[in-house]
Every structure is written in C-alpha cells, then in structure tokens.
Amino acid sequence: MRVxxxxxxxxxxxxxxxxxxxxxxxxxxxxxxxxxxxxxxxxDISKPPAYTTTFIHRKIRQLLGxxxxxxxxxxxxxxxxxxxxxxxxxxxxxxxxxWTATRLAIAGNVIDFGIFTPHQxxxxxxxxxxxxxxxxxxxxxxxxxxxxxxxxxDADRVLYLTDNAGEIVFDRLLIETLVSIGKKVMAVVKGxxxxxxSTVEDAVESGLTEVCEVIDNGxxxxxxxxxxxxxxxxxxxxxxxxxxGKGQGNFETLTGAEKKIFFLFQSKCDVVSKExxxxxxxxxxxxx
Amino acid sequence: MRVxxxxxxxxxxxxxxxxxxxxxxxxxxxxxxxxxxxxxxxxDISKPPAYTTTFIHRKIRQLLGxxxxxxxxxxxxxxxxxxxxxxxxxxxxxxxxxWTATRLAIAGNVIDFGIFTPHQxxxxxxxxxxxxxxxxxxxxxxxxxxxxxxxxxDADRVLYLTDNAGEIVFDRLLIETLVSIGKKVMAVVKGxxxxxxSTVEDAVESGLTEVCEVIDNGxxxxxxxxxxxxxxxxxxxxxxxxxxGKGQGNFETLTGAEKKIFFLFQSKCDVVSKExxxxxxxxxxxxx
Numbered sequence: 292m293r294v295x296x297x298x299x300x301x302x303x304x305x306x307x308x309x310x311x312x313x314x315x316x317x318x319x320x321x322x323x324x325x326x327x328x329x330x331x332x333x334x335d336i337s338k339p340p341a342y343t344t345t346f347i348h349r350k351i352r353q354l355l356g357x358x359x360x361x362x363x364x365x366x367x368x369x370x371x372x373x374x375x376x377x378x379x380x381x382x383x384x385x386x387x388x389x390w391t392a393t394r395l396a397i398a399g400n401v402i403d404f405g406i407f408t409p410h411q412x413x414x415x416x417x418x419x420x421x422x423x424x425x426x427x428x429x430x431x432x433x434x435x436x437x438x439x440x441x442x443x444x445d446a447d448r449v450l451y452l453t454d455n456a457g458e459i460v461f462d463r464l465l466i467e468t469l470v471s472i473g474k475k476v477m478a479v480v481k482g483x484x485x486x487x488x489s490t491v492e493d494a495v496e497s498g499l500t501e502v503c504e505v506i507d508n509g510x511x512x513x514x515x516x517x518x519x520x521x522x523x524x525x526x527x528x529x530x531x532x533x534x535x536g537k538g539q540g541n542f543e544t545l546t547g548a549e550k551k552i553f554f555l556f557q558s559k560c561d562v563v564s565k566e567x568x569x570x571x572x573x574x575x576x577x578x579x
Numbered sequence: 580m581r582v583x584x585x586x587x588x589x590x591x592x593x594x595x596x597x598x599x600x601x602x603x604x605x606x607x608x609x610x611x612x613x614x615x616x617x618x619x620x621x622x623d624i625s626k627p628p629a630y631t632t633t634f635i636h637r638k639i640r641q642l643l644g645x646x647x648x649x650x651x652x653x654x655x656x657x658x659x660x661x662x663x664x665x666x667x668x669x670x671x672x673x674x675x676x677x678w679t680a681t682r683l684a685i686a687g688n689v690i691d692f693g694i695f696t697p698h699q700x701x702x703x704x705x706x707x708x709x710x711x712x713x714x715x716x717x718x719x720x721x722x723x724x725x726x727x728x729x730x731x732x733d734a735d736r737v738l739y740l741t742d743n744a745g746e747i748v749f750d751r752l753l754i755e756t757l758v759s760i761g762k763k764v765m766a767v768v769k770g771x772x773x774x775x776x777s778t779v780e781d782a783v784e785s786g787l788t789e790v791c792e793v794i795d796n797g798x799x800x801x802x803x804x805x806x807x808x809x810x811x812x813x814x815x816x817x818x819x820x821x822x823x824g825k826g827q828g829n830f831e832t833l834t835g836a837e838k839k840i841f842f843l844f845q846s847k848c849d850v851v852s853k854e855x856x857x858x859x860x861x862x863x864x865x866x867x
Binding site: 294310317321 | 619
C-alpha cells in the first residue's frame with residue numbers, strides 16, 4: 292500500500308501522541324510538530340506510509356533527545372505480564388491450543404494499549420480482560436487459520452516478527468505454544484526504538500528471551516522495511532521457511548514480499564481497512 | 580483562542596475536504612496538500628487557528644484555480660430554501676417567535692450540511708428535518724437568551740455576521756423576525772470565497788438581499804479578522820449597537836473584541852469545546 296491522502300493528518304496525529312508522551316512543554320511540542328512538516332512534505336507517496344512515519348519518529352526522538360515511549364513500553368510490558376498466568380491457563384485448557392494462542396496474539400495487537408487506537412484506553416481501572424475476551428469471541432474478518440495450521444505443521448522453523456511492547460507478552464504465549472509442538476522459533480525485534488515497537492529490552496522484560504532465540508533487525512523502521520534492515524536479518528529473512536508478521540506495520544511493508552508470511556493484526560486505520568475491503572478494527576489472520 | 584497542538588492535523592483534514600471537492604485527480608490532491616505544509620509551518624501560534632486556515636484555503640483556491648465549494652454552496656442554499664416555508668410556519672406559530680427563530684439560526688449552524696462536521700452528512704435521503712427537530716429540542720449548553728432578548732429590545736440596529744451557505748437561509752428567518760419587530764438589520768457576508776462561507780452570491784440566492792441590507796466585509800478570512808476587513812466594514816463594526824456573530828469562526832476571531840456580541844454557534848471541534856468546558860457538539864447562545 293502507498294501513502295494515501297488521509298495518511299497526512301494521521302502522520303500529525305501520531306506525532307502528537309509521541310510529543311505528549313515525550314514532553315509536557317507545550318511550546319516545545321508545537322516547535323517539534325512544525326519541524327516534522329518538512330519530513331511530511333518529502334513523503335514518498337509511491338512507498339508505504341511506514342517509510343514517512345519512520346523519518347518522522349526518528350526526527351521526534353532526535354529533537355526530544357530521548358525515546359518518548361521508553362517508560363510507557365515498560366509499563367505495558369508489566370501490565371501484560373500480570374495477565375500472563377491466566378492467559379497461559381486459557382491456552383492450556385483449550386481443545387486447540389494453537390488456535391487459542393493465535394487468537395490471543397491477535398488480541399494482543401488489538402489492544403496495543405491505547406497508544407495508536409485512542410478508543411482503547413488502557414489506563415487504571417480499564418477492563419483489560421474484558422477487552423481480551425471480546426477480542427477472542429469476535430470472529431476474524433479474514434481467517435486463514437486452516438492454511439496457517441497446515442503451514443505450521445509442515446515447517447520446522449518459524450521466523451516471528453513482533454510488533455509492540457506489551458503485546459510481546461502475547462507473542463511469547465504463541466511462541467511457547469509453537470515451541471511446545473517442536474518448532475524452532477526465532478523472534479525478531481527492532482534494532483532501535485521506534486514508537487512503541489519492541490526492542491531487545493522488551494524481549495528481555497517480557498521473558499521472551501528465555502523462550503526462544505531473539506534477534507534484532509538492525510532497523511528503526513516502522514514495520515519491516517527490508518532494504519533498511521541489517522544484512523544478517525536480510526539473510527535470516529531470505530532463508531526463513533515460514534514468517535509470522537505481527538501488526539499493521541509489518542502488513543504494510545511486507546505485503547508484497549516473496550515469502551510465505553502470515554499476518555496477524557488488527558486493521559487500525561481507515562486507509563488500510565478500505566484497501567482490504569473491511570471495516571476499521573477488523574482482526575485478521577491473513578496469508579500473504 | 581490560539582492555535583492548539585490538535586489544530587495541526589485538523590488543518591490537514593479540512594484541506595482534504597476542500598481538495599476532494601475541488602478535484603478528482605488524486606495526484607493533484609496530494610501535490611496541493613504537500614504545498615500547504617509550509618503554510619502550516621508558518622502558523623502564528625499566538626493567533627486563532629482561523630488565521631492559518633485563511634492562508635491555507637487561499638493557497639488551495641490558488642493552486643486549484645477555482646473555488647472548490649462553489650457548486651456545493653449553491654446546492655445547500657437550495658436544500659435550505661426547500662425547508663424555508665415549513666420553518667417559517669414553525670416560527671409564526673411559535674409563542675415566542677424570536678426564541679424559535681434564534682434556535683433555528685443555531686440549528687442552521689449545527690447542520691452546516693456535513694462539510695466540517697462529518698458525522699452530519701446531508702446527502703440524499705438524510706433526515707434534515709429530524710436533525711433540525713433534534714437541534715431545536717436539545718437544550719443550549721450556554722443560554723444567554725434573556726440577555727439577548729433584552730439587548731434586542733434595547734437596540735434599533737443589529738449587525739448580523741453570517742457564516743455558511745445553506746445556513747444563511749436560517750439566518751434569513753431570524754433576520755426576518757428581527758425586521759418584523761422593527762429592527763434595522765445589516766447582514767454581513769465574506770468579501771470573497773473561503774471554504775463554505777457565504778458571499779454576496781449566497782445572500783442573493785438565499786433571498787436575504789430582499790430582507791435587509793447586505794454588505795461584504797472585504798475579506799476572505801475564516802470568521803472575522805478585523806484587521807483584514809475593509810475600512811468600510813471596520814467603520815460599520817465600530818458603530819454597531821449590537822452584533823450577532825454566527826458560527827465558530829466568528830467566535831474564535833471576535834471573542835476578545837470590545838463590542839456587545841452574541842455568538843450563535845455549535846462548538847464543532849474538541850479544542851474550542853475544551854476551552855469552553857463543554858462537550859463537542861454543544862450549542863451556544865453566548866454573550867461576549
């Protein structure tokens with residue numbers, strides 16, 4: 292997908308979320324917001340919006356002098372870890388643990404802890420478990436589970452591209468399920484901070500590093516912009532038998548890649564949803 | 580009020596509405612949207628957002644080579660004229676025609692025909708009359724009617740600042756009511772096109788020129804930016820006994836003016852509503 296007209300205001304809305312997390316100084320917020328307008332003007336509209344978003348958030352971090360998501364990412368890892376024991380039990384008691392763990396991994400993307408889906412606000416007193424229950428009960432708008440199950444069955448190795456902090460605990464649950472049925476999983480995080488995406492710190496904090504090998508992709512891009520990843524990651528990706536890509540960012544950037552990828556995500560914006568012919572907020576398990 | 584952080588994405592959202600009305604060429608839409616980013620970068624954040632909006636829409640008209648709202652304004656005048664006879668009857672049968680006509684004038688701003696309040700979509704088959712009925716029945720969040728009625732009673736002359744096309748037919752109803760109780764009304768429209776604001780063409784099309792004297796303010800600004808209006812208008816404004824200002828734009832730009840002004844409008848954006856301590860969509864009859 293390419294930059295759509297409606298992506299332009301959204302670039303600014305996402306920037307404002309970052310700026311409000313990064314500083315309480317309203318003049319600085321406005322000054323930085325103005326400074327990223329030239330990045331938007333340079334937006335390559337032949338590329339996915341994730342390219343421009345990457346430049347924008349790189350500039351925001353540079354001008355703030357820090358990663359505005361650092362604290363909130365850790366906070367959300369802790370919230371998700373608090374849910375881990377009960378979710379683990381749900382999976383273990385399920386007649387089809389792979390199905391339940393997969394649905395939970397998508398639910399983890401659905402909640403994304405309110406950062407980029409403002410109607411989902413995971414503050415104090417919010418019904419996290421109710422949201423997960425609803426995410427589990429609502430049908431998938433695109434459901435390639437039977438193909439996914441067969442592909443998993445045929446594969447020895449799985450390359451798992453994580454998305455956000457917090458959500459990474461849900462990824463851990465699915466990866467543990469894959470490991471329990473004999474799959475060798477390699478999980479991938481970002482090479483350096485970008486929005487609320489998982490980095491090595493989050494993999495450690497979520498306990499994922501104790502479950503499988505975790506590598507970083509050498510990039511600070513939203514999603515997976517292959518040309519910007521490290522040569523090591525590119526080699527790993529090239530050799531992968533089967534890829535699981537979490538989140539809309541990975542769908543945006545990898546949807547044309549020549550690789551067997553299963554995308555697990557919620558379509559969070561109107562532009563992507565419209566391209567998919569779905570309503571915004573739809574949950575998908577979609578084969579590339 | 581001043582430019583708020585949340586105004587920045589809204590500048591782009593409003594621009595997109597204009598661009599979609601102005602051309603079907605998606606590449607041109609994106610090219611023009613990018614061209615207005617420097618206008619946003621130059622935004623004077625010590626001024627109301629209407630200043631920046633004025634520059635933006637001037638640039639859009641210049642790059643499109645036309646007024647993108649020309650056709651839709653005429654269309655909405657016609658829709659509103661279709662409602663005129665029944666609304667006139669509602670006022671005439673009312674125990675307090677001034678109250679009913681005032682509420683209808685605010686209702687006219689509430690509907691604004693879906694251009695800048697996307698949840699109000701006045702296309703074919705939409706229940707216009709139902710929306711007006713609801714607007715009449717819902718209480719005003721700020722209701723200075725008794726002060727307004729007394730001020731009208733004390734004044735010989737009223738300067739009436741109109742807002743949008745379509746809505747101008749509702750203004751005509753209130754102005755007719757004022758004229759029927761012996762007030763000399765002068766109505767004001769924009770000097771040249773800006774978004775869906777009324778110009779002399781709309782005053783003629785709505786029949787307003789047959790009811791009272793209509794002047795233009797010599798300006799293409801959103802709201803009423805006094806320093807940009809003609810010297811004739813400035814003189815008229817200075818000498819006015821009592822001013823009625825329709826719409827959020829006039830509230831934004833005139834709220835600090837030393838003049839007895841009654842603002843009749845719906846607070847359509849979160850920023851203005853928050854400053855007023857009201858929920859978005861509130862209707863107001865507010866004394867300056």
